[in-house]
Amino acid sequence: MAILKIARMGHPILMRRAQEVDDPDAPENRYLVHNLIETMADARGLGLAAPQVHVSKRVVVFQTPVDDPERAADEPAERELTVLFNPVIEPVSDEIVYGWEGCLSVPELRGEVPRHAAVRYRGLTLDGGAIDRTVDGMHARVVQHECDHLDGILYPMRMTDMSKLVFESEFHHLIEAARDPDSHEEDTEEELVDG
Numbered sequence: 001m002a003i004l005k006i007a008r009m010g011h012p013i014l015m016r017r018a019q020e021v022d023d024p025d026a027p028e029n030r031y032l033v034h035n036l037i038e039t040m041a042d043a044r045g046l047g048l049a050a051p052q053v054h055v056s057k058r059v060v061v062f063q064t065p066v067d068d069p070e071r072a073a074d075e076p077a078e079r080e081l082t083v084l085f086n087p088v089i090e091p092v093s094d095e096i097v098y099g100w101e102g103c104l105s106v107p108e109l110r111g112e113v114p115r116h117a118a119v120r121y122r123g124l125t126l127d128g129g130a131i132d133r134t135v136d137g138m139h140a141r142v143v144q145h146e147c148d149h150l151d152g153i154l155y156p157m158r159m160t161d162m163s164k165l166v167f168e169s170e171f172h173h174l175i176e177a178a179r180d181p182d183s184h185e186e187d188t189e190e191e192l193v194d195g
């Protein structure tokens with residue numbers, strides 16, 4: 001396995017529509033998925049799409065927090081890994097929500113991005129099995145971010161308010177400004193989607 005070089009905004013591979021995958025189970029696709037997972041972990045991303053490692057195929061990997069009512073508030077949520085080939089996404093409501101995202105192909109920046117609040121997505125797993133899920137919250141945001149990569153779309157292209165495109169190192173200013181003084185909640189750092 002290998003840690004792959006990540007393409008950055010401006011590279012043409014990030015701007016084109018990636019190709020459907022006929023056989024997720026083929027050895028070269030298994031190898032690609034292993035490398036995507038390893039590269040994602042190394043870069044501490046929540047998700048990674050094949051075009052981000054210079055491979056124009058419709059496959060993404062991403063992690064989503066597992067709902068665990070037993071979990072203590074200070075304990076990080078466990079994450080479930082999804083491997084998804086040839087995804088198809090559809091919104092399941094008209095509701096749009098804004099949330100902060102980062103992207104391994106747009107390093108050092110954060111942006112507030114509108115996304116569908118809930119989506120249904122379908123696709124194939126690594127062994128060719130079918131995935132059909134309806135999700136909301138962070139899961140819905142991660143899926144939309146990663147699948148956008150397969151259509152040549154980076155999150156800044158989805159933004160509607162460019163005053164909300166900031167450097168990571170300045171991000172705390174926005175969190176502080178947005179914090180309700182009556183709230184005891186911690187900042188929203190763990191809500192960030194970075195893929």
Ligand code: NI
Binds near residue numbers: 103145146149194195
């Ligand atoms: Ni990304």
